[in-house]
Amino acid sequence: MSAVVRFLVRRMLLTIPVLLGVATLVFSLIHLVPGDPAQAMLGDGAAPQDIAELRSNLGLDRPLPAQYVAFLRSAFTGDLGTSFRTGQPVTQMIAERVPATAELALGAMAVAVVLAIPLGIVGAVWRRTLADHAAMTFSLAGISIPNFWLGPILAIVFSVELGWLPVSGRGTLAHLVLPAVSLGLALAAILARMTRASLLDELGELYVRAARARGVSPAGAVLGHAMRNSLIPLVTIVALQFGAVLTGAVITETIFAWPGIGRLLIQSIGFRDYPLVQGCILLIAVTYVTVNLITDLLYGVLDPRIRLE
Amino acid sequence: MMRLGLIIVVTIVAAALLAPWLLPWDPSFQDLPNRLQGPTWAHWFGLDELGRDILARVLLGARVSLLVGTIVVGVSSVAGMVIGAVSGYYGGRIDQVIGRVMDVLMAFPGMLLAIALVAVLGPSLTNVVLALALIGWVGYARLVRGQVLRAREFEYVVAARALGASTARLLIRHVMPTALPPVMVQATLGMAGAMLSEAALSFLGLGVQPPTPSWGTMINGGRVHLLDAPHLTIFPGLCLAVVVLGFNFLGDGLRDAVDPKK
Numbered sequence: 001m002s003a004v005v006r007f008l009v010r011r012m013l014l015t016i017p018v019l020l021g022v023a024t025l026v027f028s029l030i031h032l033v034p035g036d037p038a039q040a041m042l043g044d045g046a047a048p049q050d051i052a053e054l055r056s057n058l059g060l061d062r063p064l065p066a067q068y069v070a071f072l073r074s075a076f077t078g079d080l081g082t083s084f085r086t087g088q089p090v091t092q093m094i095a096e097r098v099p100a101t102a103e104l105a106l107g108a109m110a111v112a113v114v115l116a117i118p119l120g121i122v123g124a125v126w127r128r129t130l131a132d133h134a135a136m137t138f139s140l141a142g143i144s145i146p147n148f149w150l151g152p153i154l155a156i157v158f159s160v161e162l163g164w165l166p167v168s169g170r171g172t173l174a175h176l177v178l179p180a181v182s183l184g185l186a187l188a189a190i191l192a193r194m195t196r197a198s199l200l201d202e203l204g205e206l207y208v209r210a211a212r213a214r215g216v217s218p219a220g221a222v223l224g225h226a227m228r229n230s231l232i233p234l235v236t237i238v239a240l241q242f243g244a245v246l247t248g249a250v251i252t253e254t255i256f257a258w259p260g261i262g263r264l265l266i267q268s269i270g271f272r273d274y275p276l277v278q279g280c281i282l283l284i285a286v287t288y289v290t291v292n293l294i295t296d297l298l299y300g301v302l303d304p305r306i307r308l309e
Numbered sequence: 310m311m312r313l314g315l316i317i318v319v320t321i322v323a324a325a326l327l328a329p330w331l332l333p334w335d336p337s338f339q340d341l342p343n344r345l346q347g348p349t350w351a352h353w354f355g356l357d358e359l360g361r362d363i364l365a366r367v368l369l370g371a372r373v374s375l376l377v378g379t380i381v382v383g384v385s386s387v388a389g390m391v392i393g394a395v396s397g398y399y400g401g402r403i404d405q406v407i408g409r410v411m412d413v414l415m416a417f418p419g420m421l422l423a424i425a426l427v428a429v430l431g432p433s434l435t436n437v438v439l440a441l442a443l444i445g446w447v448g449y450a451r452l453v454r455g456q457v458l459r460a461r462e463f464e465y466v467v468a469a470r471a472l473g474a475s476t477a478r479l480l481i482r483h484v485m486p487t488a489l490p491p492v493m494v495q496a497t498l499g500m501a502g503a504m505l506s507e508a509a510l511s512f513l514g515l516g517v518q519p520p521t522p523s524w525g526t527m528i529n530g531g532r533v534h535l536l537d538a539p540h541l542t543i544f545p546g547l548c549l550a551v552v553v554l555g556f557n558f559l560g561d562g563l564r565d566a567v568d569p570k571k
Binding site for chain 1: 310409410412413416417418419420421422424425426428429430431501505508509512513514515525528529531532535536539542543545546547549550551553554557558561
């Protein structure tokens with residue numbers, strides 16, 4: 001077996017216990033509800049027979065090990081139960097929201113990359129100048145500004161005052177702009193810092209000096225040589241930050257009434273629809289693990305040093 | 310930048326601590342006839358939907374935010390240091406078990422697990438602290454584990470072990486001091502993270518419950534009046550952003566100060 005295949009198989013096998021742990025933690029959630037989960041879902045005034053029926057529907061009347069095995073089996077087959085509020089299958093409800101969240105996440109990441117790369121280049125090329133300080137201060141400010149505050153402020157300026165963009169909902173590209181900027185700014189800030197650091201490392205390498213000695217222009221040396229190599233670690237950072245984007249989407253979708261999984265999660269929490277809460281959390285966590293796995297695999301294929309670790 | 314961060318943090322901490330003596334306004338006093346009034350000389354940040362002074366409530370909110378940050382960082386850093394030290398020093402099966410637990414907790418993106426925990430435990434300040442500490446220790450444990458793995462091979466540690474020093478003494482006196490500088494950096498940045506997370510959870514209605522003032526709750530409450538009274542949203546958010554920026558400046562400066570490569 002070649003080193004690449006061995007690395008791919010080993011990395012994929014290592015994901016199995018993590019996914020099992022994630023499923024176990026998500027299964028435990030409903031059992032962390034203080035008191036009886038069925039009582040909590042139906043409210044204090046619920047009739048005992050209704051509570052008993054719900055307990056039976058949720059499988060809570062069975063022994064814990066049996067509940068656990070049934071949960072794992074169902075989750076593995078994509079059956080996440082039925083929503084307590086709507087009676088619809090949880091998987092179907094989540095599937096209907098996936099495109100909206102994917103659109104928002106990709107939009108935010110696009111905003112982040114478009115903002116971060118020029119800022120990082122400015123910071124690295126004009127290191128320790130006013131431009132560098134300005135770029136990095138903007139970057140730290142981006143990390144510090146909460147998206148649940150930035151969102152409403154952007155809405156005031158661009159929707160209410162200027163009337164350029166719609167304030168909420170989904171449909172056209174114009175609807176995507178404010179949520180994507182609000183969600184992508186923090187990621188842009190992190191990426192700009194990483195771009196600067198990564199590019200600074202590369203600019204100190206001999207091959208960049210050699211390129212300059214051969215008469216390559218400063219811009220050519222940065223963009224044509226150093227930048228290409230500094231992009232490899234950035235891909236990893238983008239993937240690692242995908243989790244932050246997913247969590248941020250929970251808030252951004254709530255602010256802009258964006259019909260994605262994050263909004264569904266918050267609505268299900270409000271209704272104490274625990275099967276739906278579990279489904280949303282499980283899906284987001286599994287997506288995150290999968291994205292990290294794919295990134296690791298790609299990185300391992302691209303960089304032989306990773307395979308040897 | 311580090312100095313600016315320190316000034317911001319010290320100012321906010323002092324203002325929060327001295328709030329009851331600094332302000333002429335009772336944060337719960339309701340001036341209903343003047344509700345939603347914008348900033349004036351008497352009320353610098355204006356009045357909220359119940360006619361309460363926003364500056365007074367922002368300063369009380371700062372107390373909540375700083376308290377949550379301090380407890381979360383305190384609990385998670387101590388727990389993370391102990392777990393990371395044990396994991397790194399003993400290695401073997403203990404290290405593997407702790408490693409798998411950390412892998413699972415890190416499989417959940419950022420605050421998602423906190424949202425899930427608070428959702429099932431119920432919205433309250435205590436549950437916010439519990440949830441944030443429960444996910445917060447992992448970062449410290451990974452950091453300390455790495456440092457301990459390195460430090461346990463240092464000659465002076467090997468010598469102390471050969472001289473008969475107990476494991477506890479080795480860890481506390483010889484190994485852990487090498488891990489403290491990066492832990493301090495992480496704790497400073499962790500304050501910013503914990504304060505942001507508390508505000509986010511409160512914004513979602515899962516954290517501090519009204520009438521206790523919290524920056525997240527105030528921003529959420531202000532959304533209803535975004536068009537007629539934006540100052541309800543602007544000031545609490547601005548304060549949160551400035552404090553978080555202060556802690557980030559401080560953390561960044563500390564990191565540069567303890568990094569031998571700089």
